[in-house]
Amino acid sequence: MLLFAPLIVCVSALALDYLLGEPRRLHPVVGFGRLATVLEKRLNTAPDMPLRALFSGMLAVLLATVPMLALTIWASVRLDGLLLMLVQAVALWLAVSLRGLSEHGRAVAAPLAEGNLESAREQVSRIVSRKASELDGRGVAAAATESMLENGADAVFASLFWFLVAGIPGVVMHRMVNTLDAMWGYRNPRFLYFGRAAARLDDLMGWIPARLTALTYTLSGNRRLAWQCWRKQAPQWDSPNAGPVMAAGAGAMNVRLGGPSPYPSGVKQRPTLGGAQEANSTTIEAAITLVRHGVCLWLVVVWVVTTLIFVVVYL
Template sequence: MSILAAVLLALALDRLLGEPKRFHPLVGFGGIAANIEKRFNRRQNSRLAGVLAWLWAVLPWVAVATVIQQLAGTGPVVGVLLGGFMLYLAIGWQSLLQHALAIAEPLESSDINSARNAVGMIVSRDTSELDETSVASAATESVLENGADAIFSAIFWFCLLGIPGVVLYRLSNTLDAMWGYKNDRFLCFGWAAARIDDVLNYIPARLTALSYALVGKTRIALRCWQVQATSWKSPNAGPVMAAGAGAINVSLGGAAIYHGQLQQRPPLGPPPGQGDQPSAKGIRAACGLVNRALLLWAFVITLILIGEALL
């Protein structure tokens, strides 16, 4: 039961404290990763350099996490405390909800400029000219996708491999966010970071999509997942966002500007006219979907651990 207790402790800490405001380990890791990239990506953008840089950035911390795991094995209370604290540092539940509400609230009061500024903090697309519908669409998509990245994938790897698992996942996901761009600087160098993140997210993303479907409009969500997931550019974001959009019955996708270039993206969720238009209400619905899916995970983890205890 220590795994479940650690998950519940992590969620309680995140709910009470939110994301650490100062001295967050991932901020420090980001600085280290930036220096590593400068050293390994000096003269030529190569896949080998990217692989070596990834190994140099991640493996030492996984080794440290393994030592912490061994210390956690000295007693159930120590294990729960250490495991729960490490998982707390790796998830972003309340941070995700706070960012979403910071967009929904100005939309509800017709403050489009504040909503644009807020959504610009969580998406990579150009937000300066977005109208209310486009702001709401970007925010809703971000909540659905980051629900998987910031919460469920971290919990999955913690349940599977303990503290080393969640450290491996979170650092890999951070490197993908830093190096996984398809531009001249990172096209080859960031290849390993992007592919490793895809592998680590493959199963958790589909579990997240299934969870969204089960706690939302199930039939619509499963249909959208089946039809739309493979058309999306990301193998893991596709199932999550398609199922999530269907689960809350909101029509998403469409055109967006990234780094000055217009991209026509496939539709997500029910077709326009059949589903709801993106709005502040849809952003709140996405947040509610994430919360219900999280309750489902806690319930399933409890059943698994009880079953193990009875065997």
């Protein structure tokens, strides 16, 4: 049973996510976000002084993550058996957000399919930082589709990867770093230097999961086009991890993503990703399906690998 424990924990966590979704109250990530806000206000006092802001950001990352990381390491060492598996399942459930991803995507797709552009814009503004009021129907659909693909990597596959590699400490550390990057990783005068440590650490922790996610999307859709888009288009993207994920995902669905997009700071010219099909409400659902099929593929791979190890060791 100990050998199959990681698989059992992953299935249990995903089952909890499917049945319960994200906790509506007292979510640990929300509490961690409040701590991050306090730390930023206290430490980011000189954003116009690069060296000071850089070291302040590094200190903030340490203060935010080390206590919880130490607690999770202690729990992993002291707990064992069914109690450890239970704690692992709960921790992974709180990090994985497959149901939440689906709910947010469908909240955009439903009004968009009905022709209610204003409602679709309002819903997409909850999950992307773009200026939703200036998006047309295709822009709303593309933004939501990109969010499904990218958050599939960050909130689903990366969590599963870090749990399988490093248990509770791994999954909790990744979730904390990813949250800090989402809050501090902006390239504006206030966070350009202060948020750099969090952004670089998030890039580092996301490097392998992003490429495994891109491979997962490739295997789960139009393989030839996904591989071509990953190889040719991903290097043009400004994010080293989002590029492979979204290029492979867009190619797997043969949908065109990227391109010019309005942000509060102005229109951002982004490379075009994917194939020929225009984004619409159905491509949002297709992206959700791609993530779900990828999760099933991961579980099958973990089961096969675990079974092979069992056969080699015990038979």
